[in-house]
Structures are given as structure tokens and as C-alpha cells.
Amino acid sequence: MKRNDSIAGNIDWGLFIVFLVMLLMGIANVYSAAYNPKFPSLFDFSQKYGKQIMWVAFSSFLGLLVFLIDASIYRKFAIPIYLFCLSLLVVVLFMPSVNGARAWLGIGSLGIQPAEFAKIGTAIALASFISSINVRQQTVNTVVIANIILLVPMVLILLQPDAGTFVVFTGFLFVMYREGITYDPIILNLVNLLPGVRFKKTWVGSHFIPILFVVIFLSIITLLMSNNIITFSFLPGVEIPGFFGVIGTLFTIGLSSYLILRFFVSKRDRPRITMIVVIGFVLCSLISSIVNFGFQGLRKHQKDRIELFLGLREDPDGEDYNRNRAMAAVGSGGFFGKGYNNASVASVESNHVPESETDFIFCPLAEEWGFLGSFTIMGLFMFMLFRIIQIAERQKSTFNRVYAYSVAMILFYHYAVNIGMNIGFAPVIGIPLPFFSYGGSSMMSFSVMIYILLKLDSQRGDVLG
């Protein structure tokens, strides 16, 4: 009893409550998205909403187990857990394919997706490895081993194939970046091969990952928006070319992040942060300009290829069907939405948006609750992510911190890609929205991920190292 009390006392209620709120909203939303008038009961287990409740209940049971088991077990059994996940990923490749992918282990709808659980396994393995080395004296070897831990499940997942989860795994690169596992040793070795060059460290190598991602992210956004003309219904006649929209957005973000950081950063760091924000803004604008004008300068057939790849070509009833329907559902929500269970594009009966209870769960939500609803979801996720980072940063143990960052990055990726494909900012790759999408495997893996984090956090005083 005393032990349980200490858990309850140490638990991070902020994260736990946000998590519970999201679960409840998720169930309500699945109920609307998969509503079958023949089975009106929320607890009808033949229906998806009934099943979702079952999954939540089962996940809570797993959560209880997690809370009963001492947190040190993850550290001790990190390698067996990791290998077990890998073996499941191997076994699943020999299963019959469903919808063109060998992702399911088990029979029909009762199967599980090992890829979902491999995220937890990889997070634990990575945490275990990084906590065992001294990042201040890293060599090529440490970088390579860390990357191998990441790449093996990624390759296995790509073999299924499951592009969505593959993309999510790239989130671990940010975790490694945070922990100081950088490509600096490799880049140093390469650069120092040049005669006469002797660097001790390179700026590029240590910040390689975020730079790479910012460049990719900004390029995609710029390309998507450069041909648009932004108009406002309340300001007729005002037309902003898409490129200036991008620059304007960057400027707004730069300014607001500077103002936010001003109040959270100590005086000592302020000049440095200011410099980073200014340089970041200038560099981002530069990248946008290069992409924008570089794209305009391309030949037509090259342009065509890029536009087709990005889905900029209007083909609303053909290949772009899903995204176009999803965007119509989201965009038609208005400010207050159409009302609960009143979606016309994303409702089950109309079926204009396929998979509206799983991968496109954001559609019925945004259509029925409007901007208020989608803003709430954005807010809840942002709160959850910042809370997890806060939790991560207060850990004394490297293992715990790496694990917490892994959870943050995995959730962030799911959230960013899933919502991104509903608003035309990400290609349509099927990954679930955590706690909202219908599905046993994702529900269990995300819940267990959070429960383990809560457990680790609650015992943060126990472990040193």
C-alpha cells in the first residue's frame, strides 16, 4: 500500500490528465465517426466504438501492470525487449499480406501490428545504449551502433512495407541529436581527409539532423504554397502571393518565438538565443527563397514531376481523392463546426472520406467541431509534448530522459504527419493519430508508452546515472 501511495504521489498528473482527456475525446469521436444507427449503444462490442472502449480498457489493464512492475526492469531487460520486438518484425514478414502489406500478426481484426510495439522497443534499446556510453567521448563506433539500433527495425518495417511508421522512426534522430550523438565524428573523418584540413569539431556535423529537417520541411511548405494566392474573404481584393505568405509566416513565428524565449531564458543566454532566432529567420527565408525561385527557374517537365510528387496537381477525383475529400471535410468545418454527429463529408454513411475512423479521424473531428475543435486538439497535443519534454528534462537518469524524448518525438511525428495530411501539408501516408484513431495496436502501444513514461518519472528519485 505504501508503495502504491508513493506512485500516486509521484505521478505527473498534468500529463496523465491530458492523456485521459484525449482518450475520452477519442472514444466520443470514434463513436461519431463509426456510428451505426442499428447499434446505437456506445458499449456495443460488435461495433468499432465498443471495441475501442475494449481496447482502452485493455490498455488500462496493461497500464496497471506497468505500474506494478518496478521501473528498473526496462533498463535491465532492454536488449531482450528490443530483440523480441525485432523477432516479431521478422515473423510478421512471413504472414499473409493484408491490403498489400505484411503488417499484421494474428488473424483478421484481432491481430496486432508489431511495428507499433517496435517503437517502444527501439526507444528502450536506444535509451539503454545512450545511458551506457559517455557522449562526451564518442567515436565513430558509438554513432554507428546507435544508428544500427535505429536502422534494423526501420529496414524491417520498410520490408512490410509501412512507409508511415518508417517515417516516424526518423524521429529518433532528433532524440540522438538531443543526447549529443551527432554525425560530427563521421563528418570530421571525411573532412579531415582533405589535405591540410584539421578540424576538431564541425558545426555542421553537430547540428546536421535539425538543419536537414528544417530544410526539408521548409522546402516542402514553400513548394506547396509558392503557387498559391492567399485571399481573405473579409478583405476582398487583397491577394498575397504564396511565397510572401511563407516569409510572412516565418517572420511571425520568428518574432513570437523570440518573445516567448525572452521570458523563459536566463539573461546570460539571451544574446545567444536572439542571435539564433535572427540567424534562423534569415536562413529559413533564404532557404524558402532559393526553393521558391529555384523552382520557378526549373524547366516545365521538371516542375511537373515535382508538382506531381507533392500532389499539387489537381486531380480531385483520381489519385488525390483521399486528401481532397479530407481537406474538404476539415475546411468546411468553419469556426464552430457542424455539430457533433453532423458531419456531411466525413460521416460514415456518406463515406466520402475513407478510413474516417482510423487514419483520417481528424476529419470528422474538425468538421464537427470546427476550428474550435481542431484548435483544442492542437493545444492538447502541444501541451502534452511540452509536458513530456519538461518531464524529460527533469530526469536525473539518461535512460529516462532518452526514453521520454523518444516518446515526445514519436507522438510529435504521428501528430504532425497525421494532421498534416488532412490540411495538405503532408503526403497521404497511413499513420494513426495517437489516442484518437480507432485500432487496438496503436491504442495499446501509445498507452503503454505513456504508462511506462509515467512509471519511470514516478521513480525518477530511485535511479541515478
Place this chain on the structure above:
Amino acid sequence: MNTDARRYVIIIFFLLVGSIYTIRLFYMQVIDESWTLRAQEIAEKRKQITPPRGVVFDRRGKKIVANKTYFNLMMVEENIKNFDTVAFAKLIGWTPHKVKSRFWEIRKGEGMYYNKHTGKTTTNYQKIRAYPFVKEMSMEEMSAIAPYLQNFPGFYEEITSMRSYPYANAANILGYLSEVNGDEIKEDRFYRPGENIGRAGLERFYEKELRGIKGIHYIVTSALNNAIEPYADGKYDTIARQGPPLKLGVDINLQAYGEKIMKKKRGCIVAIEPSTGEILALISAPTFDPNLFVGKRSIAKNYPRLINDPSKPLYPRPLSAEYPPGSTFKLIQGLVALQEGVIHPETGFPCTKSMVGCHNHPQASNVAEAVQYSCNPYFYYTVRKIIQQGRRKKQTADAEIGLEKWAKYMHSFGFGEKLETDITGVRPGLIPDAKYYDKWYGHHNWSFSTIRSISIGQGEVKATPLQLANLACIVANRGWYYTPHFVKSIGRKGPLPEYRKKHYTMVDRRHFDPIVEGMRMVVNEKGGTGGAARLKNDIVCGKTGTVQNPQGKDHSVFIAFAPMNKPKIAIAVFIENAGFGGTWAAPIANLMMEKYLYKKISDKAKEEKMMEANLD
């Protein structure tokens, strides 16, 4: 290496994505309307419900334009299974080839639409949508094939409403419906392709009233295009409302009788009730059965035949044909001369026959007798006095002033300008003015002697039969008229406001008496030219006319009203190529008036003679 600060990189990354997404969501959901429109396009269907058109009654409450139920044979390609082309062709009475080409036509033709976003014409044909395979089948046709339709899954019947005309008369008044064209759809968003619009006559003039108000149902549709539920529980739905009924001043029995008489003849009859301006009958001969123009199939079959007919049955002669008015015009000349004071009721002129020809008749010693004998020289002198009043020394300048004044009088009688009758196709006729002759002869290069033929209603003067009937009305009313019109009431409302306004001519009431007396003598006195129009119980006032026709035999004209002191009917009869007005036009006018006033004809022999006469 301190990596703690790197958390900010991740935090900024989160913030960047979070704020860009929020801005994007705000833009998509709140500011940009286009996604809402796209969603409506995808998921909401406006189902328009077209009400039946308003019906039309005659002045005695007889329904003359009704709606009849027809059927479309609809087709949904997705549901068609094991289609037996030959058997189906046999069932609907087509050749198998025609069935196949109809399929092709629907896929290529009816499914085509212009996409304004891409600027391309693309086919919107969808296998899951319903298209009419055979349009507008009658109840009989449909009931013959309906029992066998179950052998052809994918085909079913759908009810539509079309016009029907219980009396096969008044085609030129009523007009007809046909499919809207692209410009009309663009101009008025009321119409959708395939719908009907009033194409001529009253159907066209009263289109906005007759078409009614469309009902709109908003429905949420599924990806398979099935209707799921009313959108927002029918909050935005509107109910279809049928157009109000029109009640006409037309007496359909009189109209039918007139059309019967005018068979085998060319010309027209216009009858108006003088006290109200309501048109009682408007006959254009030859005419056609309005039922020939019901439905696309009938129009396609009959329209080319009628439009190419050399006797021009589609041409609304009473409204559009501009003839010289002939001697009937002498009435208005006499009235103007009296008003101008250039003659007195007792003024006489010798029948000299020097400037204009005349027939042999006693000398006219006053205006009434001049009208009675229709003396050409008398009106030659009279009009010369109107035109040449001696206000200028120069003859031509004097004529200019006189003619301008004369033209103004004519306009006040509704000549030379379009009568605002509630129908399409009304022509203005022609009253030449100074400008007109200046163009022909040059300024101050003409005088009365140049234009003298206008004095007897020949030459440049032109009038439509409707205007002549209106002249009869004016004389019957002794100086005023309501614009002739068809519609007495629209639903519960009376006629349009413009038909409640009395128009006064520039001639005073007192000058009408000698002219009316002359008209009485034309019909009722020995030596009058219109004795054939005489009625037993009522006094008919009339005036004959014979219009010189350079292309052939003269046209026979007669205008009249009766009874003399309480006129109930004013009439103009115009028979093409029939010679002297008293021979044909007067007896036909007589039959019409008798039919209208007493509902029966006393002189059966005359009736038969008129009906049998072939003047075509």
C-alpha cells in the same frame, strides 16, 4: 559538450509546426470559403423540385391551358444487367441501332459539362447517376411498356409535367414551351439544362409568373451518390409553389369559331371589349394546333414543318403583320380634321376623281356621308387641309408642320408605335413623319401632293390588325382606349397596372358623333359599303377597306363595333387577297359579332358560305 540547450531546437521545431498548422487550420476552416464550397459539391445535393406551371383560363372560366402528366424512362447504367438490346428496342419501338446510339449520346452528350475550373469540357457521365433514356412518354406509351420494365433492371419511369391544350385553339396567343438554351441558363439561374421556358406568346410574356417558385431540398449524399438524409434536418429546404393561374379576356368559344371561319383563308380577326381593352379573340390564319408543340419530341417533329410552311402559320399576323390600313383610315382622318377645325361636320367636297380615283356614289355633303360612301377625293381634300394649313408661305415648310401635327394625332390613337400588349411579337406599324420623308425626298423637298396617298390609308402608312381593332375601340368609346391586353387577372391580382390606365386621344369627345353616324350608315343605310355586317337586333357601326396590294389581289378589311350606343365588341377583320372589304371581311365580322353577342348564328347559309370559301 553541453547539449542541454539543444532542447530549445526541439521546442522551436514543435512550436514551428504547431503554429504553422494552427494558422493553416484557421485559414482553411475560418477564412477560406472554397473548402466549404468543395464540401457542398462533394456531399450536399440540392434537389430542385420544379412545380407545374400556372394554368390558364378563358374569360368564362374554361381551362384552356392545363398540365398533363408525362413520363421519362430513366436509366442507371450501373444497375443494368444482362441487357438484351433487341428485346428492349422492340419494347420501346425503336431499332436496336437507335438504342445503341442513344446510349452513346447519353454518355457523350448529356454527361458533358463545362468545367470552369479547368476550362475544359469534360464528361461528367457517371454510371451511378440516372439519365432519361426516353423523354416525355405519354401515359399510354408508358403503361404499354411498364409491365415489362422489370425484365430490364436499371430502367424505371419518372413522372414529369407538361402542357396540354383542351381546346386546340389560340396557338398564336398562348405560345409554347421549349428547352432552355445556354444563354438563358447563364442569364437566369432559375433554369437548369433540360428544363422548359416559355418560347412565344403568353407563355413567354408571363414566364416569371407562370413558372412558379422552385422548391429546394438539400440532401446529404454518400460517395455512391445515394441520398442519405435531409441536410440540417430540412432547415434550409423550401417548398415548391405552382405559378398563379392566369385568367384571360379571351372567349375561347369565339376564338374557336373565328379560327373555324378563317380556315382556308389567310388573314386575321381581332376582337376587343372596348370598355376594358380585353382582347376577346385574336385569330391568325392559317394557324396550328398548340398540342403539336408539346414536348421535345413533338417540337422536333413539327417545328421544321411549320416554320417552312409558305403560309407562315407560326407568324402572329394580328400582332406582327403591317398592312396599309386602306379606307378604314378615313375614320381617323375625319376625326383629326374635325378636331383641327379644317372641316365642319357639314363640310362637303365634290367627288372629282381628278387626283385620286373613286367609285360611283352620290355626292358626299357632310362627313358622315363621306364615311358612308368612302369617298376618296373627299378625304384627299380633307387631309390636304390638315397638312397644308398655310402657316408658312413656302408649301414644303407648311407641309412639314402639318405632317408633324398629323403624326402626333396618329400616335395618340396608338398608330406608329408599339401597343404595350402583354404578348411578344407586337409590331409598331408605320406613321411617316417629316424626318421620314426628308430621308426619302430631302429636306423641304416634299409637300402634300407628294405624300397624298396617306390620306386614304395607302402609301407609307402601315398598321397592324391589332391597331385597327384598337381604332374601332377608340371610336366605340368616343375618344379613349385601354391598351389591348389578354390577361384579366394573375392569381388574385388584377391585370398589370399598365392596363388600368385610360389613354385619351387628342380628339375631343364631340367630334366622334358624325364619324360614328357615318359608320352606322356604312352598315345600315342604302349605299353604305358594309351592309353585309348588319345585325337584326343591334346597330352595328363599321367601315370597310380595300387595301391595294401590288403583289396580288387586294386585301379585304372591315372594322366595326356594336351595339352603337353601348359597345360590347370592337372588331377588325383582315382577309388577304379577298378583294373588296364589303364582300368578305364585313360578313365575317358580322358572324363574329353575332356569335359573341347572341351565342348563335341566324343566317346559316351565310355562315356556311363564309366557312366554305377558299381564299387561300
